[in-house]
Amino acid sequence: MSEYILEMRNISKSFAGVQALKEVSIRCKPGLVYGLVGENGAGKSTLMKILAGAYRADAGEIVYKGAIRDQASTAEIIDSGISIIYQELALVRQMSVAENIFLGREPRNRLGILNLGELYDRAGELLKRLGIRLNLRLPVSELTIAQQQLVEIAKALSQNADLIVMDEPSAILAGSELDQLFRIIESLKLQGVTVIYISHRLEEVFRIADEVTILKDGELVATRPIGELDRATLVEFMVGRPLDEVFPQTEHEQGELVLVAEDVSTDTILAGVSLELYAGEILGIAGMVGSGRTELARALFGADPLTGGSIKLAGGGEARWGSPAQAINAGLALVPEDRKTHGLFTALSVRINVTIPILSSLTRLGVLKRAAEEAVVRGAQERLSIVMSSSDQETQFLSGGNQQKVVLAKWLSTDPAVIILDEPTRGVDVGAKFEIYKLMRQLNDRGIAIVMISSELPEIIGMSDRILVMNDGRIAGELAREEAGEARIIELATMGGSEAALT
Amino acid sequence: MNQTANLFGGKSKRDSRARAVFLRRNGPIIMVYAFILLLVIIGITQSERFFTERNLTNVARQSAFLGIVALGQMLVILTAGIDLSVGSLVKVSILVSAIVMNGESGNVLPAIIATLGLGVLVGLIHGFLINELRIAPFIVTLASLVILRGIGLTISSSPVGKASREVMMFYVQKIGPIPVIAWMFFVLIVLTMLLLRYTVFGKYLFAVGGNIEVARLSGVPIKAVRYGVYVLCSLTAAVTGLLWLSRMGVGDPAIGDGIELQTITAVIIGGTSLFGGRASVLGTLGGVLLLGITANLLVMLGVNQFIQGLIQGVIIVAAVALYKQEGD
Ligand SMILES: Nc1ncnc2c1ncn2[C@@H]1O[C@H](COP(=O)(O)OP(=O)(O)OP(=O)(O)O)[C@@H](O)[C@H]1O
Ligand SMILES: [Mg+2]
Numbered sequence: 001m002s003e004y005i006l007e008m009r010n011i012s013k014s015f016a017g018v019q020a021l022k023e024v025s026i027r028c029k030p031g032l033v034y035g036l037v038g039e040n041g042a043g044k045s046t047l048m049k050i051l052a053g054a055y056r057a058d059a060g061e062i063v064y065k066g067a068i069r070d071q072a073s074t075a076e077i078i079d080s081g082i083s084i085i086y087q088e089l090a091l092v093r094q095m096s097v098a099e100n101i102f103l104g105r106e107p108r109n110r111l112g113i114l115n116l117g118e119l120y121d122r123a124g125e126l127l128k129r130l131g132i133r134l135n136l137r138l139p140v141s142e143l144t145i146a147q148q149q150l151v152e153i154a155k156a157l158s159q160n161a162d163l164i165v166m167d168e169p170s171a172i173l174a175g176s177e178l179d180q181l182f183r184i185i186e187s188l189k190l191q192g193v194t195v196i197y198i199s200h201r202l203e204e205v206f207r208i209a210d211e212v213t214i215l216k217d218g219e220l221v222a223t224r225p226i227g228e229l230d231r232a233t234l235v236e237f238m239v240g241r242p243l244d245e246v247f248p249q250t251e252h253e254q255g256e257l258v259l260v261a262e263d264v265s266t267d268t269i270l271a272g273v274s275l276e277l278y279a280g281e282i283l284g285i286a287g288m289v290g291s292g293r294t295e296l297a298r299a300l301f302g303a304d305p306l307t308g309g310s311i312k313l314a315g316g317g318e319a320r321w322g323s324p325a326q327a328i329n330a331g332l333a334l335v336p337e338d339r340k341t342h343g344l345f346t347a348l349s350v351r352i353n354v355t356i357p358i359l360s361s362l363t364r365l366g367v368l369k370r371a372a373e374e375a376v377v378r379g380a381q382e383r384l385s386i387v388m389s390s391s392d393q394e395t396q397f398l399s400g401g402n403q404q405k406v407v408l409a410k411w412l413s414t415d416p417a418v419i420i421l422d423e424p425t426r427g428v429d430v431g432a433k434f435e436i437y438k439l440m441r442q443l444n445d446r447g448i449a450i451v452m453i454s455s456e457l458p459e460i461i462g463m464s465d466r467i468l469v470m471n472d473g474r475i476a477g478e479l480a481r482e483e484a485g486e487a488r489i490i491e492l493a494t495m496g497g498s499e500a501a502l503t
Numbered sequence: 504m505n506q507t508a509n510l511f512g513g514k515s516k517r518d519s520r521a522r523a524v525f526l527r528r529n530g531p532i533i534m535v536y537a538f539i540l541l542l543v544i545i546g547i548t549q550s551e552r553f554f555t556e557r558n559l560t561n562v563a564r565q566s567a568f569l570g571i572v573a574l575g576q577m578l579v580i581l582t583a584g585i586d587l588s589v590g591s592l593v594k595v596s597i598l599v600s601a602i603v604m605n606g607e608s609g610n611v612l613p614a615i616i617a618t619l620g621l622g623v624l625v626g627l628i629h630g631f632l633i634n635e636l637r638i639a640p641f642i643v644t645l646a647s648l649v650i651l652r653g654i655g656l657t658i659s660s661s662p663v664g665k666a667s668r669e670v671m672m673f674y675v676q677k678i679g680p681i682p683v684i685a686w687m688f689f690v691l692i693v694l695t696m697l698l699l700r701y702t703v704f705g706k707y708l709f710a711v712g713g714n715i716e717v718a719r720l721s722g723v724p725i726k727a728v729r730y731g732v733y734v735l736c737s738l739t740a741a742v743t744g745l746l747w748l749s750r751m752g753v754g755d756p757a758i759g760d761g762i763e764l765q766t767i768t769a770v771i772i773g774g775t776s777l778f779g780g781r782a783s784v785l786g787t788l789g790g791v792l793l794l795g796i797t798a799n800l801l802v803m804l805g806v807n808q809f810i811q812g813l814i815q816g817v818i819i820v821a822a823v824a825l826y827k828q829e830g831d
Pocket of ligand 1: 015016018019020038039040041042043044045046047087387388397398399400401402427429
């Protein structure tokens with residue numbers, strides 16, 4: 001047997017004419033961590049889905065544990081020791097945490113009847129071993145997506161795999177959960193498990209990968225030991241040109257007050273949040289998962305009803321909008337955190353996804369102007385460099401990062417006065433990330449106020465003009481950009497043991 | 504996104520990719536039409552009476568009767584809803600219109616207004632219960648099916664009222680070789696296509712059916728959309744009640760039963776997903792024609808009723824299996 005546990009040779013794959021992979025080869029040894037990076041749509045997820053048996057390659061072969069693998073079912077592949085944490089969460093929302101972990105492999109007694117006691121015991125042990133604190137009996141639909149991600153990870157690990165693929169597992173994790181993930185990966189390595197790790201956060205790749213493979217437009221660019229790479233080289237490999245990774249800044253002074261929230265409470269977690277927002281600024285909202293950041297965004301946007309407090313627009317009077325439609329009319333926009341359930345019509349075209357909030361303005365005598373729709377879509381495609389085959393393409397067939405760009409495009413099309421961005425660069429590649437940052441500053445220059453929620457501290461610190469740190473449904477503190485450092489933010493965010501969210 | 508758009512818009516790009524996408528989306532619909540063609544060939548070769556002007560006129564008219572309601576049903580299903588009440592509403596509509604008309608030419612307009620008004624009212628009630636009381640469309644319209652049928656049978660269990668002479672003549676009128684009623688269906692098909700492709704309301708139907716939470720967060724007026732679509736659907740049933748009056752000449756309370764299932768079947772055969780967010784007008788037309796021609800052919804060939812039901816069942820399962828496969 002060779003020293004490689006896995007060799008994928010000359011894999012090619014196309015979808016309805018789009019060449020997603022062209023003769024890509026990778027090799028993995030046991031007990032090492034392989035980083036897989038590349039721009040949105042480069043083909044990373046497709047390559048891994050082929051490995052998992054979810055797609056069939058058009059050409060090429062897979063040698064696994066010394067033997068050429070024939071076409072096998074996904075169940076057989078899992079049995080052979082390969083497990084995957086998909087980029088799109090794939091949990092059954094109505095089922096409990098424990099049931100999801102053992103889905104399809106439920107412990108049964110001799111009569112073949114489900115042994116619920118054992119199911120919960122084993123799930124409990126597993127989570128304890130992994131150091132994940134979650135209520136096993138809660139239906140997954142009740143969890144935040146970060147928590148759901150932890151369930152996915154637990155599920156993959158419960159399969160005792162020899163090779164684990166993690167497709168952007170960290171995109172929705174931050175702080176202590178991220179540390180937890182890295183600890184888990186370290187211990188897997190010690191057990192001789194191979195990990196293929198996909199991420200757009202390059203610092204993570206440098207932190208845990210032993211070797212990195214870079215894809216671009218479906219082709220292999222390079223495979224290098226991590227020691228031979230520095231960040232700039234890696235980025236250049238990915239983007240195809242040198243990229244200046246500096247956060248763009250605004251020069252101008254703080255603008256006028258545009259929005260004031262006072263004592264805002266909802267029957268979710270928010271308990272008396274007040275904030276002021278000024279034209280042309282970026283207000284960063286930091287905090288742990290479950291600290292109420294997303295709830296704040298939803299409350300500001302009228303998606304959740306207020307149980308107390310008020311939201312006022314500086315120009316008009318009270319603005320306790322009862323619905324997102326009214327908020328949109330008042331000039332607000334929300335790019336939600338969970339694009340699959342809140343941001344995108346996955347089964348509908350890019351066109352309708354981008355134009356839906358402004359459709360009524362694209363008509364003449366009640367008839368939609370197709371040319372105007374197309375112009376909006378094309379404008380967005382150029383501005384955000386969205387990779388798609390046509391504006392007719394269903395968004396479910398876009399790569400994860402491109403889906404995120406479509407959601408952004410949709411709200412930019414409404415020309416809002418206030419934009420709330422909940423994790424705006426999640427799953428977006430480095431190049432596009434800085435495009436989005438530049439775009440945010442351009443919006444600022446036009447006087448648009450931005451509220452940016454982010455779990456990425458460098459992003460919060462690099463982009464925000466002021467930072468609010470949330471903790472347990474309240475504002476734990478406000479920091480000016482000069483005084484904000486990672487340590488200070490984490491301190492505020494965790495004051496009083498705010499990890500309650502996970503239990 | 505919508506297949507109808509593709510059947511017309513596919514002309515510009517003739518490269519292989521466009522063709523592949525075209526086939527993936529429209530393959531099943533093409534098969535439905537291929538199957539219809541097959542049935543027609545069987546009809547021509549196996550029965551002397553099938554390919555006669557008289558019979559084809561009949562098929563066209565019957566398809567129109569089913570098809571008009573199927574269009575309404577399709578729009579509702581597109582929003583991930585369903586309307587089980589259409590059959591009962593057709594029944595009440597024919598009764599109300601016959602009674603109001605009472606054989607008098609002067610009463611035709613009042614009868615039409617009353618019937619369409621009834622349709623609007625029923626649609627608004629559906630919308631209200633679904634929007635404001637948040638009851639599932641299945642439950643709301645099931646209740647409505649039972650209630651409307653009860654009302655129909657209470658009005659009369661034997662034929663009542665009478666159509667005016669002009670209304671009865673309307674049934675047999677033709678423009679060219681084609682019955683006016685079939686022309687009406689054709690016009691509604693075109694209007695529905697335009698609605699889905701070129702109006703904001705049409706796009707909102709896709710949005711509400713595609714993902715209602717995303718629609719809400721995008722500022723789509725969900726309630727208005729649902730009021731609108733249930734009113735439209737009920738209107739198609741009311742119109743069909745009027746057409747039935749012109750055919751029967753009297754308010755026959757036996758009319759209407761089972762239309763809800765036939766329309767749902769036609770819509771599904773046409774590739775519209777019961778989960779919403781996907782619809783095809785040409786597909787629904789195919790479904791309607793397939794059902795109409797099958798029924799007609801089975802009668803022509805003298806197949807008994809039980810077997811007829813069986814064959815329709817097989818068609819549904821086959822159609823759904825076809826779409827599942829292609830969808831993957
Ligand atoms: N099922 C599909 N049907 C059609 N096209 C697809 C499908 N899956 C992927 N693609 C296309 O293949 C290309 C590669 O997609 P893939 O998801 O592998 O990218 P990725 O590298 O994982 O990107 P990201 O970082 O954004 O997740 C993209 O252009 C995408 O649109
Ligand atoms: Mg991906």
